[in-house]
Amino acid sequence: MFWFQQGLCFLPAFLVVWSSCTFITSYLIALFRHDVDVIFPYISDTGANPPESCIFGLMTFVSACAGTATIYARYKYVEKLGEDARVTLKPCLNKTTLWLGIISCFGMCIVATFQETAVTLVHDFGALAFFLPGVVYIILQSVISFHAYPFDSSLSTCRVRTGIAAIAAAAFFPTVICAYFVKQTTLHRNPEDKDYPFHVASAVCEWVVAFCFICFFLTYIHDFKRFTLRVRTDCGDQL
Known part of the structure; x- marks a missing residue:
């Protein structure tokens, strides 16, 4: 059995690879067509003009779907861990992270659908809906990791997640504040x-936050090897 066939680790692995390709592909195409500058364009700048806007939109939508699936799988896994009396974890915290992750993925779809050069206000709203809940999501997931230790992840993984969350939070504020000017x-x-x-x-800070998200989901791969999800269908006596 290959490593990506163990449990559900293919979900975060696909999300990390696909999201990285989304950012890099749209940037290279926009650069090749001279639609953006070489140094430090916004991520959304690389998907503002066709044909890169079409590719960026499609690939981002797939990333949002993969992100939603990964976030839900993580939610169910943490929910199962919470059934252990030795894990001091509040269910409301887990549910909060689920909804924050879904909102962030929805914001990602808005960013890809409404280009900044066409509908700036909606695009900016989508970017805020993507980054702010996303940063809070990884912060709370870092908290969950420590609460569920050692049944969830190793101590080194918990520390790595905390470090990534700290960098993302530190980079988020300059992203928004400087963009205002x-x-x-x-x-x-x-x-x-x-x-x-x-x-x-x-x-620069926007790129840092985006790749912090990617690195954070990268830490899920090992944990997702340990569980699977099954769909159960219950039918009544009469259909």
């Missing part, structure tokens, strides 16, 4: 513009 919405930026430093800081 960016006045231009063009895809090509001039280093001489007054708001260029804010653009660079915001774009």
Whole structure:
């Protein structure tokens, strides 16, 4: 049996690989077509113009679906762990992370569907709905990992998740604050513009947060080897 056939580890593995390819592919296509600058475009800049916008939208939707499936599987796994009397874990915390993860995935779909150059307000709302709940999700999942230790993950994994969550939280605030001072919405930026430093800081932090999400789900792979989900159908006596 190959490693990706163990339990449900193929879910986070697929999510990590596919999401990474989504960001990198759209960036390379936009760069090849000279639609964005080489240095520090926003992630959404790389999916603003066709054909990269079409590819970015499709691949992001698949990532959102894979993310939702992974988040739900994690929720059911933690729910099962909570049945052990030795695990001091509140069910409401687990449910909160589930809904935060779903909202974040929905925000991802909004970002991919409404390009920033077409419907800026809706796009910005989707970006906020993606990043803010996503950061809170990984923070709370780090808390859950410590509460469920040692039945969930190793102590080193708990610490890695906490470190990733701390970096994502630290990068989130400059992303939003600096973006507020960016006045231009063009895809090509001039280093001489007054708001260029804010653009660079915001774009760099945005990439950092995005790849923090990817690295966080990477830590799920080992845990997902240990469980599977089954669908049970209950039918009444009469159909």
